[in-house]
Amino acid sequence: MIEVRGLRKSFGAHEVLKGIDLRCMPGTTTVILGGSGSGKSVLMKHMIGLLRPDAGQVIVDGQDISRLDGRELNAVRRKFGMVFQMAALFDSMTVFDNVAFPLREHRKDLSEAQIRRIVEEKLGLVGLRGVGEKFPAELSGGMRKRVGLARAVVLDPKIVLYDEPTTGLDPITTDNVDQMILDAKRALGVTSVVISHDIGSAFKVADQLAFLYEGRIVECAPPAEVRHSTHPQVREFLQMWFGRN
Amino acid sequence: MRERKVRLRPGEPRPSHAQRKALARLGTALHAFFGTIGHALLRALADLGGITLLAIEVAALAVRPPYRLRNLLAACDAVGVGSIFVVVLTGFFTGAVFGMQLAIAFRLFDAESLAGATVALALTRELSPVLTGLMVTGRAGSAIATELGSMRVTEQIDALATMAVDPRQFLLVPRVLAGLLTGPILCMLFNVIGLLGSYLVAVHLQGISEAQFWSRIQTWVDLADVFGGMIKAAIFGGMITLIACYKGYNASGGAKGVGEATTEAVVLSSVLILVSDYFLTALMVPWWD
Numbered sequence: 001m002i003e004v005r006g007l008r009k010s011f012g013a014h015e016v017l018k019g020i021d022l023r024c025m026p027g028t029t030t031v032i033l034g035g036s037g038s039g040k041s042v043l044m045k046h047m048i049g050l051l052r053p054d055a056g057q058v059i060v061d062g063q064d065i066s067r068l069d070g071r072e073l074n075a076v077r078r079k080f081g082m083v084f085q086m087a088a089l090f091d092s093m094t095v096f097d098n099v100a101f102p103l104r105e106h107r108k109d110l111s112e113a114q115i116r117r118i119v120e121e122k123l124g125l126v127g128l129r130g131v132g133e134k135f136p137a138e139l140s141g142g143m144r145k146r147v148g149l150a151r152a153v154v155l156d157p158k159i160v161l162y163d164e165p166t167t168g169l170d171p172i173t174t175d176n177v178d179q180m181i182l183d184a185k186r187a188l189g190v191t192s193v194v195i196s197h198d199i200g201s202a203f204k205v206a207d208q209l210a211f212l213y214e215g216r217i218v219e220c221a222p223p224a225e226v227r228h229s230t231h232p233q234v235r236e237f238l239q240m241w242f243g244r245n
Numbered sequence: 246m247r248e249r250k251v252r253l254r255p256g257e258p259r260p261s262h263a264q265r266k267a268l269a270r271l272g273t274a275l276h277a278f279f280g281t282i283g284h285a286l287l288r289a290l291a292d293l294g295g296i297t298l299l300a301i302e303v304a305a306l307a308v309r310p311p312y313r314l315r316n317l318l319a320a321c322d323a324v325g326v327g328s329i330f331v332v333v334l335t336g337f338f339t340g341a342v343f344g345m346q347l348a349i350a351f352r353l354f355d356a357e358s359l360a361g362a363t364v365a366l367a368l369t370r371e372l373s374p375v376l377t378g379l380m381v382t383g384r385a386g387s388a389i390a391t392e393l394g395s396m397r398v399t400e401q402i403d404a405l406a407t408m409a410v411d412p413r414q415f416l417l418v419p420r421v422l423a424g425l426l427t428g429p430i431l432c433m434l435f436n437v438i439g440l441l442g443s444y445l446v447a448v449h450l451q452g453i454s455e456a457q458f459w460s461r462i463q464t465w466v467d468l469a470d471v472f473g474g475m476i477k478a479a480i481f482g483g484m485i486t487l488i489a490c491y492k493g494y495n496a497s498g499g500a501k502g503v504g505e506a507t508t509e510a511v512v513l514s515s516v517l518i519l520v521s522d523y524f525l526t527a528l529m530v531p532w533w534d
Binding site: 045048050070074075077078080081082084085086088089090091101102105106161 | 395399400401403404406407408409410411
């Protein structure tokens with residue numbers, strides 16, 4: 001479980017997070033919605049310890065990760081997988097080596113044949129069997145994101161973080177990515193946190209929707225409840241989407 | 246800026262509008278001038294502090310497992326092997342032109358037999374480490390800053406961290422160690438090729454006696470000269486890769502930021518090589534003498 005308590009973060013004079021409280025229950029998918037610049041990525045980077053809070057706590061399975069040193073933090077990070085907005089694949093490595101990277105780093109007990117079997121299985125899970133020898137530059141944006149997901153789940157993490165997984169994708173690929181998130185939850189039973197400003201995808205994959213506005217969570221509830229929210233910013237955000245669709 | 250009222254003495258003429266405007270313009274220019282200098286000074290101090298802290302971190306991480314031999318070899322290949330061609334080329338022509346100039350100049354004093362020894366001393370003590378450093382800066386330093394900067398802005402460095410891999414240990418330690426290790430080897434290569442260039446020109450084109458050329462080198466050049474130059478090259482190699490790592494690792498702002506980081510890495514490394522060379526020479530002169 002991930003629990004965020006009273007999280008505050010400023011960059012210079014600009015306060016991005018102004019006291020965030022959020023709880024992501026095990027085996028569920030929490031989608032954090034919000035406009036551009038609302039602090040979604042900053043919140044997610046705190047959840048995996050890439051940023052340290054100015055105040056507040058980020059508790060992962062009972063451990064406050066904001067107080068951990070580098071080595072302790074790495075031990076906690078092994079519970080996580082993260083899918084980046086632009087996939088963040090290592091461009092000097094092939095797709096196979098990208099997906100195999102976490103195994104080679106953390107599973108020294110595995111033989112190269114076992115690594116190959118696991119990598120092919122994960123690439124198959126995201127529908128990319130047979131692209132292992134290609135380099136990231138040879139793939140489309142959607143394929144890169146799917147390789148990013150295969151890499152994120154290759155160690156069978158308990159928690160997967162998705163940073164804007166559908167941004168910039170066409171509707172068909174967006175639907176594939178949504179399905180992939182649902183499959184990862186069903187097949188692997190992971191706790192997922194998705195940050196997005198794509199409301200359609202959010203309603204499809206979320207068990208819990210949190211709406212971030214000006215550095216604060218102004219609404220946090222299951223999708224059916226959020227749809228009837230009375231908060232003006234949430235209503236405005238939803239009306240733009242549901243009015244259009 | 247708030248305007249201040251100036252009280253005029255009796256009989257003193259009031260400054261004209263044009264004079265007041267010129268004074269205001271001068272004030273603005275001075276403010277901008279000293280502001281720029283102050284800003285640059287603060288930035289240089291921040292860089293110096295950041296590079297020093299990174300050097301300490303890299304040293305601490307280098308002795309802590311996991312030891313990444315494969316990454317170190319790849320970095321040595323990129324920094325060292327990749328710089329061989331440019332070092333050979335510059336080494337040969339530096340030695341050749343130096344041999345030619347000294348042979349001509351020393352002939353005026355009937356001292357042309359000393360040309361070889363002078364070239365050898367200049368190469369081993371100064372030219373090889375400094376020019377090798379500048380060549381490695383241009384070739385490998387810029388490549389490191391660009392590669393790490395690109396990895397930073399495309400979140401590949403964050404991705405390493407999220408996979409519980411220390412990006413500094415994975416990316417920076419091998420590169421800095423590669424600079425420290427390959428710097429002296431490249432410097433030695435520069436020495437040998439430079440001496441060959443000077444030998445070919447001084448002996449075969451300028452007609453200096455071959456026996457005198459080599460015997461004077463044996464007389465005047467000590468192992469201390471060679472080792473001194475190699476120590477300098479190791480320091481320069483470590484410094485170049487450390488600065489490139491610092492600038493690339495901390496790059497931000499997309500492609501423009503990566504370009505700026507690369508330029509800053511090359512300029513800072515080049516300047517620091519020349520400045521630190523003076524102080525290193527001052528330290529080594531008693532040893533050489």
